[in-house]
Amino acid sequence: MNDRIPYAEIAVVPAKLQARPIEAGIHTRSFSGVFRNLRIGFAGALFLLFFGTAWLQWNGRQAVLWDLGNSKFHIFGATFWPQDFILLSALLIICAFGLFAITVYAGRVWCGYSCPQSTWTWLFMWCEKVTEGDRSQRIKLAAAPWSANKLVRRLAKHSLWLAIGLVTGLTFVGYFTPIRPLAAELLTLQLGGVALFWVLFFTAATYINAGLLSEAVCLHMCPYARFQSVMFDKDTLAVAYDPRRGESRGPRKKGSNAHAQGLGDCIDCTLCVQVCPTGIDIRDGLQMACIGCAACIDACDGVMDKMGYERGLIGYKSEHSLQGGTTHWLRPRLAGYALALLVMFGALGMALYLRPMVSLDVIKDRGLFRENALGQIENIYLLKIINKTERTGHYRLQLLDADGFSLQGKTLFTVAAGDMSELPVSVAMLADRPVSSSQPLAFEISDQDDPAINSVAHSRFVAPMNR
Ligand code: SF4
Ligand code: SF4
Known part of the structure; x- marks a missing residue:
């Protein structure tokens, strides 16, 4: 087909899109096949992960919980605080990079198999089939x-x-408010306030996105399709129709010598179009509207089986293979992505491993200084200690390299597991004359049970020079 869109031009020829407007209604046909099973497997795993994880308990608390009120993120045995969110940002960057790498290799597999929008849309399409019947029944019902x-x-x-x-x-x-009491309140109709608002908001968002808009989100709202031309190369695998094998298309009787009549393998049954959730005809070439779900591959493979032809008229193909060449599996760009991912994962793993399990922040009191009962100059500080371990922390506080200074008050204290504690302390200057009006001070806390767990924070001591 000479109107097939070259891979490198996918994003710059939107006029070639063949998608029917979603408002006109796309009634997909049921089908079966290897890729459908694969997609169901991925969807099952995603649903299990999403719906199941929220109910898991760990050490008497919800295993995965983003506690917005206390600015803590619990994930199984680990608690992350705002100071750690740089790690989360790094993880998101790695995921985005991983998505690029996978797209270079196999096109839009993310959209086809794992994207929540597609997954929920397939579930909603199944509900449509259960309640309104198969494709022909739905078309009749829509027109009735x-x-x-x-x-x-x-x-x-x-x-x-x-x-x-x-x-x-x-x-x-x-995932943001403990789910067990939340569900109990919802079931007993006692849920109200902010929690009720957000539950209803996400209910509506799911209903609208997966039900009313469905693939229109992929076609008109998701920017990912627009990035494709940057990521695809001539060896990228994408769902494609092989026109050299399929053309000229046309109906024929099973067992007839169609090839002798100048026909290719495509019998023009349009099943590949009827199963397509975005309503495109893959035989027109690679298009932005194709979400790579492989439904057309399954449908066409079924037809090929019935006709006694070899499978793969539609399949995962590279532009090189479609032109009669070979697909290069190992190429510098992919190797570069793989190496970069390896390095990034290694760095993230190291950062997680070395993550300090106690954190100390020092905030100096606004008052500059004061004189205590002994006539010494004192500065007041507020220490914020975060215990990131899963056990009660017993800590010792001390000043580092602080000749001429003395820490006043409590130096031994405890902080509950995964909790934060605030401790006001004062530091007195023992010397009569300060060497400077502002001198550096370093506070250190160390875990008495595990000296490797410690944290140091810096501040300044302020004193008058003219005493
Ligand atoms: S399903 Fe296969 S044989 Fe039928 S129209 Fe599509 S490409 Fe041709
Ligand atoms: S063309 Fe094929 S792979 Fe692309 S969206 Fe339609 S059915 Fe899915």
Whole structure:
């Protein structure tokens, strides 16, 4: 097909998009196949991870919880504080980079198999099939005037969508507010305030995105498709139709010698179009609207089986292979991405391993100094100590290299597991005359049970020079 869009031009020829407007209604046909099973497997894993993890308990507390009120993020045995969120940013950057690398290798596999938008949309499409029937029944129902049957089916579909939306919204909010009391309050209709607002907000977001908009989100709202041309190269695998093998397309009887009549392997059954969730015809070439779900591969492989032809008329193909060449699996760009990912993962692992398990911040009191009962100059400080371990921390506080200074008050204290404690302390200057009006001070706390766990924070001691 000479109107096929070259890989490098995907993003700059939107006029070639063949997607039917979503408003016109895309009624996909049911199909089966290897890639459908793969997608169901990925979807099952994603649902299990999302819906299941929220209910897990760890050491008497929700295993994964972003406690916004206390600015803490619990993930199993680890607690992360705002100071650690640089690690989270690093993880997100690595994930984005990983997505680029995977896209260079295999196109939009993320969209096709793991993207939550696609996954929930497939689930909602399944609900549509359960309540309104298969493709032909849905097309008939859409065209039919309103009747009791149509009303009941539509109500059932939207109720199912809303129910899934509600469970999704509840689970999502449950990662920020303990899910068990949240669910209990929702079930007993006692949920109110901010929590209720967010549960309803995410319920509506799920219902609208996966149900009402479905693939329109991929077509018109997601920017990822627009980046493709930057990431794809001539060896990138993408779902593609092989026109050299398929053309000229046309119907024929099974077993007939179609090739002798100048026909290719495509029997023009349009099944590949009927199963496509974005309503495109992959035979027109690679298009931005293709989310790489491989439904057309499954559909076409089924047709090839029935016709007794070799599978793979539509398949994961590179532009090189479509031109009759070979796909280069090992190429410098991919090796570079793999190496960079390895280094980034190594650095993140090291940063996590070396993450200080106690954190100390020192805030100097606004008053510059004061004189105590012994006539010594004193400065007041507020220490903030965060215990990032999963046990009660017993700490010792001391000044480092502080000749001429004395720490007043408590130097031994405890902080509960995963908690923060504030400790006001004062430091007195023992010398009569300060060497400078502002001198550096270093505070150190160390864990009495594990001296390797310690933290040092710096501040200044202020004193008058004219005493
Ligand atoms: S499913 Fe295969 S045979 Fe049928 S129209 Fe599509 S490419 Fe041709
Ligand atoms: S063209 Fe094929 S892979 Fe692309 S969205 Fe449609 S069915 Fe999925």
